[in-house]
Amino acid sequence: MFLLSACASHPDGRGGRPEGPGPRQISGPVASPAALLFTGLDDNGDMIVSEAELHAGLDSAWPTFADGEHSTSTLSLDNWLERALGSSDSELSPIAFDSNIDGVISRREFDGRFAAVFERLDKDGNGELTRAELLFTPARARRQNVSQSGGRGREDRPRGRPQRQ
Ligand SMILES: [Ca+2]
Numbered sequence: 001m002f003l004l005s006a007c008a009s010h011p012d013g014r015g016g017r018p019e020g021p022g023p024r025q026i027s028g029p030v031a032s033p034a035a036l037l038f039t040g041l042d043d044n045g046d047m048i049v050s051e052a053e054l055h056a057g058l059d060s061a062w063p064t065f066a067d068g069e070h071s072t073s074t075l076s077l078d079n080w081l082e083r084a085l086g087s088s089d090s091e092l093s094p095i096a097f098d099s100n101i102d103g104v105i106s107r108r109e110f111d112g113r114f115a116a117v118f119e120r121l122d123k124d125g126n127g128e129l130t131r132a133e134l135l136f137t138p139a140r141a142r143r144q145n146v147s148q149s150g151g152r153g154r155e156d157r158p159r160g161r162p163q164r165q
Pocket residue numbers: 042043044045046047048049050053
């Protein structure tokens with residue numbers, strides 16, 4: 001009947017204090033896993049990823065993982081994406097690539113998915129991705145910046161969805 005003290009003290013050295021080393025609060029722009037992949041495609045070192053560099057990068061990446069010349073299994077793509085992205089990314093998941101849902105990723109689907117993500121990231125639509133276009137500011141950091149700049153509505157608004165007025 002002396003189990004209580006053992007349970008309470010967590011003798012594994014972790015020290016479960018609430019202020020322990022938790023994940024750091026992100027206060028500025030960050031890069032998505034997809035952005036990591038795209039920056040790696042900059043071949044001429046000008047810090048900009050052009051559409052030509054995208055196509056060349058996809059051309060050289062495809063034979064490194066694909067099961068065939070014109071199509072690949074989702075498993076092989078998944079393995080490659082895991083290495084290329086360092087993490088899962090909903091926009092670049094094997095399911096997102098398989099637009100006709102036949103369980104196989106064709107080269108056309110592969111290119112098309114990347115072209116779509118490239119286009120979305122290319123905010124000024126000039127066919128090139130700058131580093132600035134590859135960064136985004138998380139919603140939480142944006143909120144902090146707003147309140148720091150003394151903007152509207154500090155604590156006088158409920159945090160959740162706006163209530164009836
Ligand atoms: Ca470049």
